[in-house]
Amino acid sequence: MEYKVAKYFQIEQDIIAAIKSGQLKPGDKVDSESVLKKKYNVSTITVRKAFTDLINEGYLTGIQGLGTFVAKKQMIRGLTSLSFSDELLQQGYEIDMHVDKIELITNAQIAEKLTIDPEQPILCVRRIRLANGEPIAYQSSFVDSRLLSLEQAQTVYDTKSFYKTLAQVNVTPVWVNENYSVREIGNVEIARLMNIRKNTATFFVKRLTFDQRDEIIEYAETYFNKDWYSVTVNIKM
Incomplete structure (x- = not known):
């Protein structure tokens, strides 16, 4: 039949x-x-x-x-690795990174997150993360410039990894705390670099990175293109 x-x-x-x-x-x-x-x-x-x-x-x-x-294939974050690059590679993506700027800044709010003096210079590395040739995230990492100097940070152009650059000065991330929210991109330049319109909603992630002594070594802010990114969390009872 x-x-x-x-x-x-x-x-x-x-x-x-x-x-x-x-x-x-x-x-x-x-x-x-x-x-x-x-x-x-x-x-x-x-x-x-x-x-x-x-x-x-x-x-x-x-x-x-x-x-x-x-639909574009999303990068599914399993929250199993500290390295965003490693998770992309494990899922079969071709990855790249373009550095937007490396600079020294002073910022009382960020200094407070890093638990350092408000006047202490902070090293800031801003970059665009790419998967299969397309921009999927804009990341800004902040560290105490006494941990990583402006000159030392230049190696990120070669390593294509902020954490590999930190490893060269014997700074090793061990665990992180991340906060997820939805935020529109109001910065025209960041929106342009991510190839999306201004005021587009994105996943916004704030990260504190700790070393083996449970001391904060990095504060980071990342905008993820929501068309490329999702998060999966497994909960065991």
Whole structure:
């Protein structure tokens, strides 16, 4: 006995097959509702049902006023490693980092987080993290300049890793405390570097990094592109 396949399911399977075969790539726009209605001889409701299912399953993403697109593969943070780079590599991404600026600053609020004197110069390294050639995060790391000097920090251009640069001066992160929230990017330059619009909502992460003596060695702030980033936490009872 033959069973009729629901039209919405057929649309879903055809789109999934096109994605898996590479015919549709992340970021590609899929056919519009009107095109699919004619192609499959179905109603608007049927096409919207297919789109809704595929969006919920993570295959597609809808952008109001622009259309429906193949979703980008997200970097899923398992919170199992101190190194963001290591987690990306474990998930098969090609990674890179572009340094935005390295500078000495004084900032009373950040100094308080680092538990140092308000007038003590702080080394700041700002960089853009890339996965598969696309910007996914903008990170700013702050450390006491007595731990890492402006000159020593220049090696980050070669190491492509802030923690490897710290390791060169025998500063070793052991554990971190992270706070997650949602924050819009109001800085035009940061938004440009992340290739997103100003005031776009992002995951905003504040991190305190500790050494083996439980002393704070770094305070960091990171904007993550929400289209590329998610967090998974396993809780055992």
